[in-house]
Amino acid sequence: MSGFYVLAVPEFSALIDAAMKSGGCTVHRKRGHYQFVEFENEIEILRCDTRMNEAVWFGCLTGGLDGKIAHFDRDRLKLVATNEPILGVGAR
Amino acid sequence: MTKPLELHPRLHGVDHTARPTWKLRETVHFYRDILGLPLVHCISAKGWGREKENHADFLHFFFDSGNESTIAFFYYIGTQQPPELVVPKGYMAMANHTAWRVESEVELLEWQRRLESHGVNVSQFIQHEIIESIYFRDPNWYPLEITRSLREVEEPDMVDAGATIDAAMELEDSGRWTNIEQLWRSKVKFVQASQANEQAPA
Numbered sequence: 001m002s003g004f005y006v007l008a009v010p011e012f013s014a015l016i017d018a019a020m021k022s023g024g025c026t027v028h029r030k031r032g033h034y035q036f037v038e039f040e041n042e043i044e045i046l047r048c049d050t051r052m053n054e055a056v057w058f059g060c061l062t063g064g065l066d067g068k069i070a071h072f073d074r075d076r077l078k079l080v081a082t083n084e085p086i087l088g089v090g091a092r
Numbered sequence: 093m094t095k096p097l098e099l100h101p102r103l104h105g106v107d108h109t110a111r112p113t114w115k116l117r118e119t120v121h122f123y124r125d126i127l128g129l130p131l132v133h134c135i136s137a138k139g140w141g142r143e144k145e146n147h148a149d150f151l152h153f154f155f156d157s158g159n160e161s162t163i164a165f166f167y168y169i170g171t172q173q174p175p176e177l178v179v180p181k182g183y184m185a186m187a188n189h190t191a192w193r194v195e196s197e198v199e200l201l202e203w204q205r206r207l208e209s210h211g212v213n214v215s216q217f218i219q220h221e222i223i224e225s226i227y228f229r230d231p232n233w234y235p236l237e238i239t240r241s242l243r244e245v246e247e248p249d250m251v252d253a254g255a256t257i258d259a260a261m262e263l264e265d266s267g268r269w270t271n272i273e274q275l276w277r278s279k280v281k282f283v284q285a286s287q288a289n290e291q292a293p294a
Contacts, residue, residue: 004276005283007252010243011221032287033248055220062256064283065276086277087268 002081003038005063011052015060018049034063042070042080108154109190110164111234114173116151118231119165126210129155132162157192179233189235191225196240200226203238222249251290255282 006012008030019025019037022045028036037043047057054074061069061077068082113119123129133154139147148168157163179185194200200217204226207214215227225239259279263269 032290033251061276064279066280069273
């Protein structure tokens with residue numbers, strides 16, 4: 001199950017709205033202090049849909065990621081499913 | 093072994109922080125006249141009596157930075173600034189900074205305008221999740237910040253901070269930690285543990 005966790009605080013709530021707008025994901029109900037946004041193979045989120053400034057945007061996955069970052073710049077985030085080990089050969 | 097919380101000694105905020113300066117006049121002008129912080133105390137002493145160390149005679153002076161805190165300086169008379177105490181260029185040295193609190197956006201704007209009116213190079217407002225800040229430098233190149241809280245820190249923040257740091261320490265121990273993606277992936281199990289903990293019956 002691929003996805004990312006979003007801490008239930010105001011700064012990050014727009015990430016869920018942006019993920020829903022991008023489609024292809026399921027937003028699970030809150031457990032503990034987090035919501036899980038599940039995607040199947042990939043998901044692409046645009047910063048303009050999050051209303052986040054860059055300081056928050058570049059920390060937007062801080063809730064935890066079950067997947068891999070395929071692209072992350074100031075405008076666009078693309079996540080894909082992965083089976084690669086966290087400290088694998090591909091570690092940058 | 094960690095003691096129960098009620099047995100811990102408590103801290104009650106910042107009394108003072110201190111750093112050395114080799115620019116006495118410029119430092120006093122900046123903190124007293126530009127920032128407007130009252131000069132409230134000054135020690136002048138013949139070393140600390142530490143003759144074996146060849147300790148310089150010195151001034152140790154304090155500016156009131158509000159809420160019963162001060163920002164303090166040492167001026168070592170007749171000495172030259174050692175190269176290792178020159179503030180390095182670049183972002184890493186900015187980690188060592190002082191951040192003062194204000195209570196509103198209006199106050200933050202007033203500080204920005206005041207600094208600009210005295211020719212201080214000051215940043216725009218920058219929001220970092222729970223705070224909003226302006227950044228600038230003093231004449232010694234020490235980084236300074238004035239910040240306001242955007243909201244209270246609450247339980248989710250503390251739970252999340254614990255999960256982040258637990259994951260980070262585990263990665264540090266691995267000796268192979270190179271990027272934030274590894275942290276975000278490693279953190280999942282700690283987040284899930286916190287969720288299970290939250291949902292466990294009392």
